[in-house]
Amino acid sequence: MDALLRLFSLIPGWDQNVPAWASISLAGLLAAGLCLGFISLGPVGYVYVERKLAGFMQDRLGPMRVGPWGLLQTIADTIKLLFKEAIFPAAVNRPLFVVAPCLVVIGAFMGFAVLPFSPTWQGTDLDVGAFYVIAIGSLSTVGLIMAGWASNNKYALFGAMRSAAQIVSYEIPAVMSLIVVVMIAGSLSLQQIVAAQAGGLHNWFLWKFFPLNVIAFLVFFTATLAECNRTPFDIPEAESELVAGFHTEYSGFFFAMFFLAEYTEMFVASAMVSVLFLGGFAAPLPVLQTVAGFDIGPVWLIAKAWALVFVHMWLRWTLPRLRVDQLMHVAWKVLLPIALFLIVVIGGLLTAPATAGGFPWDPWFGWPLTALLCGYLMLTALRAWRWHARQVREAVA
Amino acid sequence: MKTWFADLWSGFYTVLVGMDITWRHLFTPKVVLQYPEQKWTLPPKSRMRLHLKYEDCIGCGQCARACPVNCISIKADKRAAGSAPIYAANGQAIKLDVKVFDIDMSLCCYCNLCTYPCPTDCIYMTPEYEFASTDIRDHLYRFAKPDAVFLTVNPKPPAPAPAPAAAAAAAAPKPTEGGAA
Amino acid sequence: MSATRPITSADTVGWRIDDIGPDEMILSMGPQHPSTHGVLRIELITDGELVRDARPHIGYLHRCFEKHCENVDYPGVIPYTDRLDYVASMGNSLGYCLAVEKLLAIEPSPYVQTIRVIMAELQRIASHCVAIGTYGMDLGAFTPFLHLLRDREKILDVFEWTCGARLLYNYNWVGGVSHDVPEGFVKACREIVSEFDQITYPELVNLLIGNKIFISRTAGVGVVSRELAISYDLTGPNLRGSGVKYDLRKDEPYSGYENYTFEVPVGEGQYGPKGSCFDRNWVRVVEMKESARIVSQALDRLEKLDKTDVREKVPKRVKPAKGEVFARSEAARGNLGYYVVADGTAVNPYRVKVKSPCFTAMSAFHHVARGVMIADIIALIGSFDVVLGEIDR
Numbered sequence: 006m007d008a009l010l011r012l013f014s015l016i017p018g019w020d021q022n023v024p025a026w027a028s029i030s031l032a033g034l035l036a037a038g039l040c041l042g043f044i045s046l047g048p049v050g051y052v053y054v055e056r057k058l059a060g061f062m063q064d065r066l067g068p069m070r071v072g073p074w075g076l077l078q079t080i081a082d083t084i085k086l087l088f089k090e091a092i093f094p095a096a097v098n099r100p101l102f103v104v105a106p107c108l109v110v111i112g113a114f115m116g117f118a119v120l121p122f123s124p125t126w127q128g129t130d131l132d133v134g135a136f137y138v139i140a141i142g143s144l145s146t147v148g149l150i151m152a153g154w155a156s157n158n159k160y161a162l163f164g165a166m167r168s169a170a171q172i173v174s175y176e177i178p179a180v181m182s183l184i185v186v187v188m189i190a191g192s193l194s195l196q197q198i199v200a201a202q203a204g205g206l207h208n209w210f211l212w213k214f215f216p217l218n219v220i221a222f223l224v225f226f227t228a229t230l231a232e233c234n235r236t237p238f239d240i241p242e243a244e245s246e247l248v249a250g251f252h253t254e255y256s257g258f259f260f261a262m263f264f265l266a267e268y269t270e271m272f273v274a275s276a277m278v279s280v281l282f283l284g285g286f287a288a289p290l291p292v293l294q295t296v297a298g299f300d301i302g303p304v305w306l307i308a309k310a311w312a313l314v315f316v317h318m319w320l321r322w323t324l325p326r327l328r329v330d331q332l333m334h335v336a337w338k339v340l341l342p343i344a345l346f347l348i349v350v351i352g353g354l355l356t357a358p359a360t361a362g363g364f365p366w367d368p369w370f371g372w373p374l375t376a377l378l379c380g381y382l383m384l385t386a387l388r389a390w391r392w393h394a395r396q397v398r399e400a401v402a
Numbered sequence: 403m404k405t406w407f408a409d410l411w412s413g414f415y416t417v418l419v420g421m422d423i424t425w426r427h428l429f430t431p432k433v434v435l436q437y438p439e440q441k442w443t444l445p446p447k448s449r450m451r452l453h454l455k456y457e458d459c460i461g462c463g464q465c466a467r468a469c470p471v472n473c474i475s476i477k478a479d480k481r482a483a484g485s486a487p488i489y490a491a492n493g494q495a496i497k498l499d500v501k502v503f504d505i506d507m508s509l510c511c512y513c514n515l516c517t518y519p520c521p522t523d524c525i526y527m528t529p530e531y532e533f534a535s536t537d538i539r540d541h542l543y544r545f546a547k548p549d550a551v552f553l554t555v556n557p558k559p560p561a562p563a564p565a566p567a568a569a570a571a572a573a574a575p576k577p578t579e580g581g582a583a
Numbered sequence: 584m585s586a587t588r589p590i591t592s593a594d595t596v597g598w599r600i601d602d603i604g605p606d607e608m609i610l611s612m613g614p615q616h617p618s619t620h621g622v623l624r625i626e627l628i629t630d631g632e633l634v635r636d637a638r639p640h641i642g643y644l645h646r647c648f649e650k651h652c653e654n655v656d657y658p659g660v661i662p663y664t665d666r667l668d669y670v671a672s673m674g675n676s677l678g679y680c681l682a683v684e685k686l687l688a689i690e691p692s693p694y695v696q697t698i699r700v701i702m703a704e705l706q707r708i709a710s711h712c713v714a715i716g717t718y719g720m721d722l723g724a725f726t727p728f729l730h731l732l733r734d735r736e737k738i739l740d741v742f743e744w745t746c747g748a749r750l751l752y753n754y755n756w757v758g759g760v761s762h763d764v765p766e767g768f769v770k771a772c773r774e775i776v777s778e779f780d781q782i783t784y785p786e787l788v789n790l791l792i793g794n795k796i797f798i799s800r801t802a803g804v805g806v807v808s809r810e811l812a813i814s815y816d817l818t819g820p821n822l823r824g825s826g827v828k829y830d831l832r833k834d835e836p837y838s839g840y841e842n843y844t845f846e847v848p849v850g851e852g853q854y855g856p857k858g859s860c861f862d863r864n865w866v867r868v869v870e871m872k873e874s875a876r877i878v879s880q881a882l883d884r885l886e887k888l889d890k891t892d893v894r895e896k897v898p899k900r901v902k903p904a905k906g907e908v909f910a911r912s913e914a915a916r917g918n919l920g921y922y923v924v925a926d927g928t929a930v931n932p933y934r935v936k937v938k939s940p941c942f943t944a945m946s947a948f949h950h951v952a953r954g955v956m957i958a959d960i961i962a963l964i965g966s967f968d969v970v971l972g973e974i975d976r
Contacts, residue, residue: 062424063729066434159610163632163957236723237796245618245721246958323420325796326723328958329632339410382425389429413795423790424726433733447762449747470651470659513662513753514761527747 009035011125040117048268052079055318062322086264089257094157097254101155106255106262108148113266115141116273121195123286123302134195135183138277139176142232145266146172149241149251152263156254164250167329168241172232174336179228181344182221185351186210186281189218189363199285206289207371211282213363214351215370221347222282224340226313229274231336234267236321240329275313276306283309289375449512450531452505454545457552458490458524461498465516465525473509474516477502488552490522495556500546507533508541598626598638606630610957614643618721618961621971623945627952627960634960637952639945641974648976652935657683657757657901660935665751667937668973670713673706673742674914675973676755679935681837682910682921683757686903692891695759696839701772701881702742702754703838704874708779709738710915711820711867711874718864718965719791722800727791734775734783741771758896769882776875776882784872792868801861802854805951805963812858815947818940819917820870821967824850824863831913838912843880845873860966867968902930916940916968937976941969 009032013019019028053068053076060067068075093099118141119134121127131137146169153165189210190198202209211222231238242250252263279285286302288294295301327335354360435442444450461478478498488496517526535541598609610627613619622643628635648667652660664679665672677699684691691699712735716728739749744765746754754761791797807817812825822829830847832840848869850862905927911920917940924934944967952960 058428059725060434061428061432063726064427064430064433064733065729066432066436069436159608166631239723240958243723243958245723246961248617319421319424320417322726323424323790324417324724325719325791325794325800326958327796328800328956330956331796331799339406385422385426386429389426392430409795416789416793416795420790420794423786427726427730433736445744445747445765447747448743468656468659470655470662511662511666512748512751513659513665514747515658515662515753 040114043117045265047272048265049079049083051268051271051314052082052264054315055321058315058318059322062319083261086261087258091255091257091259094254096157098155098157101151102254103259105148105152105155106259106266108151109145109266110148110262110269112141112143112145112148113269113273115144116270116277119195120273120276120306121199121280121285121302122306123300124196124200125300126303127196130194130196133193135187135193135198135277135281138195138273139180139183142270142273143172143176145270148266152255153251156251158254160247160249161251161253164241164243164247164253167247168234168251170329171234171238171241171332171336174333175228175231175238175340178224178336178340178344179232181341181348182225182228183281185218185221185344185347188348188352188355189213195280195285199280199287202284203287203291205287205291205371206284206375207368209282209284209287209371212367212371212374214354214360215364215367217347217351218282220343221351222278224344224347225281226278226316227335227340229278230317230320231332233271233274233317235271235317237324237326238332239321239326240332243326271314271317272310275317276310278313279306279309283313285309444529444531446529447527448529448531449514449527451507451528451533452510452516452543453526453528453530454503454505455491455524455526456500456503456545456547456550458492458522459500459503459545460490460494460496460522460524461500461503462521464519464521468515468519470513470515471509471511473506473511475502475504475506476500486554487556488554489556490524491553491557492522493556494522496552503545505543505545506541507543508538598628603628604630604635607635612960618717618965620717620964620969623964623969623971623974625952625960625964627957629957632956632958634952634955634957637949637960639948641942641945641971644971644975646972646976649935649937652932654931656930657903657932660932661756662751662753665753666972667939667976668710668914668916668919668941668970669750670970671706671710671915672751673702673754674710674912675919676753677703677838678910678912678914678919679921679923680755680757681912682908682923683901683903685910686906686908686923686925687757687898687901689758689896689898691759691896693839694885694888694891695893695896697881697885697888698760698764698893699755699838700840700843701878701885702745702760704877704881705738705741705772705775707874707915708871708878709735711871712738714915714965714968715787715791715864715867718962718968719797721961721965722797724791724794724797727787730786730790731783734779737775737778741768741775744768744771756894756897757901758898759894761894763890763893764885769886772878772882776879779871779875784868787868792865798854798861800958800962801864801966802859803856804860804955804959805966806856807858807947807951809858811947811950815950816943817917817947818943819913819915820863820866821917821940821944823848824866824966825858826850826852826862831911831918835911837910840877842884843877845877845880848873860962863966863968900930903927911938914940916970916973917944937973939973939976941967941971941973945969945974 010028013023013028013032056078057067057075068078071078071081093102116138118129119127119131119137121130149168150165153161153168156162186198187193190201192198210218212218234241240246242252247253252260255263286306288301288305293301461476463476463478466472466474466476478500481497481499490496512527514527533541603609607628607630610629611624612627613624614622619625624640624643626638626640628637646666648663651663655663661676661679664675667675712731716731719725719727742752742754743749745768746752746762807821807825809825809827812822812827817825818829826849828847828849831837833847848866850857850866852859852862853865854861903925905925907922907924909920909922911918913919918938919940920938922934922936922938923932926933948963948967952963955963
């Protein structure tokens with residue numbers, strides 16, 4: 006928004022003639038429009054990527070028929086969903102049935118307000134930004150419960166109850182590991198959290214207090230996975246148990262809204278993880294922060310968020326799903342104790358003057374470990390690929 | 403406490419192992435055929451659609467009797483007295499005038515049992531599989547052709563009369579191989 | 584469900600509102616449900632996520648198999664048997680052929696028997712691929728399912744080249760098999776076996792079976808004790824999962840199974856009590872490996888044996904003398920029995936009755952389904968590996 010306001014003031018005579026409230030509202034509207042465009046078009050991409058990934062991981066090709074390599078498949082699906090009749094079963098509670106998907110989308114969408122895409126590209130830099138995201142994130146729970154209740158369907162009700170229990174439980178370890186970051190950064194403002202991680206990959210909070218923050222990162226990532234209802238925590242919509250969970254009765258546009266919300270939430274959650282642990286819009290090398298004088302912070306944030314979204318998808322196509330009691334077990338008996346332990350330990354370390362800025366070995370782990378991970382992934386990919394090439398050679402021979 | 407850590411570790415580790423496998427599979431060969439463009443090589447004896455070589459049918463009805471789902475219906479009369487003798491490809495004289503020979507492929511269970519008893523190997527399965535249609539009545543195949551041209555000369559004249567039937571039945575294993583072309 | 588209680592409408596129609604407690608709810612799962620493996624309907628009384636009681640309703644796939652059999656001749660029954668357990672057709676028709684051969688006192692040549700063993704064991708691998716794959720899918724893991732189906736396709740390819748069909752083969756005939764194995768059959772089978780041993784099996788174990796989530800979802804869930812398993816006549820992997828070492832291939836060898844060395848895997852209870860869902864699946868996984876072992880031995884044998892006409896002993900007209908016979912074999916899902924009565928006058932069987940392994944497994948279902956969670960119900964059905972075509976017939 007600041008960026009937009011500055012843009013406005015570049016127009017000659019704008020500041021003199023347009024009252025402040027008007028330009029702020031205009032900038033707000035424009036920013037919201039940008040975000041709206043982003044979230045409504047984003048899922049088109051995510052769904053395509055997810056389906057392709059699923060296909061490749063399962064030795065399939067994924068969508069191939071609509072457009073080249075099936076590129077237009079999700080667009081066709083979107084059009085289909087938008088034009089399909091939204092069926093209202095006779096026994097649904099109509100007002101709630103309609104409001105529920107809207108609430109879910111709003112909950113997902115409002116997270117965008119504080120996501121810092123760059124020092125200036127941000128809806129608004131709230132002092133309590135981190136807290137705000139978590140608070141808004143749980144708004145969608147209300148929507149899910151509404152959807153489940155309004156559907157007047159037992160499966161939907163089960164899904165709603167499960168999602169309520171799940172999201173409420175996982176909020177706690179998420180917040181607890183968030184506190185670790187907040188303690189280190191000394192602020193709830195997302196801008197300041199990112200600013201504290203500037204200066205390259207080794208400065209990211211992921212590598213602070215190595216390996217404690219890595220654990221915090223894993224806890225937070227797992228919790229966000231659960232809050233987005235992704236496998237292995239997708240029990241609210243577990244299709245093999247509850248048919249489709251809370252959106253069993255939804256069709257057409259309303260179903261599309263749930264879909265939109267799910268993917269948007271995934272993006273917001275991943276962006277949050279990257280803001281808190283992976284340096285947000287800060288580039289892994291300070292040199293890469295600007296290209297030809299332009300700050301490419303947004304690109305970095307989106308790239309990091311997408312990388313995490315990729316991990317979400319990767320996990321989804323790898324793991325079975327947990328049972329509801331095991332889910333609670335993971336939240337309350339595994340993640341929460343770890344998070345509490347981390348709060349105590351890191352809090353203690355921060356108060357000690359010797360370790361207030363992190364362990365002395367912190368800068369030495371970031372790059373080697375990242376390189377190791379990337380190297381391993383590339384090596385295995387190459388090996389799988391070479392194996393493929395050999396198969397092809399043998400088939401030809 | 404020990405089991406807690408062990409569970410935590412095994413949970414973490416096995417997830418990584420699984421992710422490793424799926425990661426590899428991202429790059430391994432894909433096994434999907436893009437169907438209408440790429441097609442499967444079907445074995446010549448694959449059982450996809452029944453076909454009747456009407457000119458060879460003697461109307462004995464053994465196929466209809468063998469069919470477990472009664473998808474073959476045959477109506478045959480004695481040929482008019484004094485008409486010229488006609489023969490099937492293996493030399494059997496055709497004594498019946500097959501008026502109706504219908505195969506309802508929507509009933510067929512693709513068991514191939516009808517092809518084995520056929521004395522002239524005129525009914526066989528073909529690897530032709532693209533016969534889906536929007537109307538189930540299109541699956542009723544009428545094979546009787548009033549304008550069929552029959553062999554009027556016995557292609558294998560001096561064979562002893564009763565033997566060919568038995569020989570044909572005994573050599574029945576390859577009706578599909580023979581008829582696939 | 585004590586036997587002395589009078590039968591009420593609740594038993595026949597379904598539970599009524601009066602049958603449940605204040606906090607309970609009747610949940611009807613199926614017949615249209617993603618993971619009831621076909622058209623099974625299960626009625627659950629649930630208290631929140633807990634299942635208080637469960638009752639399976641079967642019959643949605645009833646196709647009058649046994650009645651049909653009375654109206655077609657003996658060879659004509661074989662295509663119908665293929666459609667009982669459509670995931671493992673070879674095993675079904677083999678069982679029926681064994682029964683009729685017993686009735687006619689025919690003994691197929693060793694060559695034919697070896698082919699039959701290879702086919703049955705390949706079919707067992709293919710069937711367990713589907714069983715474990717869909718089980719993974721029931722638990723939310725989609726990827727192993729497609730990996731396993733990919734390998735099943737290769738087996739089906741071999742079947743197609745052998746007999747011309749991919750799913751419903753009509754391959755085993757009374758007294759023989761319909762086609763001799765094609766050229767390159769042995770090589771193709773060896774490739775399948777080695778690929779299974781080297782790629783599919785380790786990947787399956789690492790990706791699904793060894794996964795902590797899979798283990799915690801299955802171990803200790805739906806425990807069928809040894810006694811319960813025996814008293815309900817569970818057979819096949821379900822019985823062996825409970826730790827009973829009973830396999831007809833070993834205990835009542837047929838078709839020359841006595842010539843092969845293989846182990847009968849039983850549930851070991853690695854993670855919790857014996858007889859849990861995990862054990863049943865574990866038995867299936869190991870059984871696939873053992874089947875691969877049998878196949879490679881049978882292939883060796885096949886190469887050594889003299890080629891005989893595979894239809895040499897196929898009778899021209901099956902018309903057994905008056906009599907009745909019961910023959911059973913170890914199909915992929917367990918002990919599959921055929922009871923065939925011939926009246927001596929007709930070419931049709933007077934009666935064919937199937938003792939289906941899935942049916943008995945389903946009958947034990949309500950015992951283990953009490954007190955588990957809704958998600959476990961799915962895990963349970965999957966672990967029994969029922970095929971509704973065989974239950975309902």
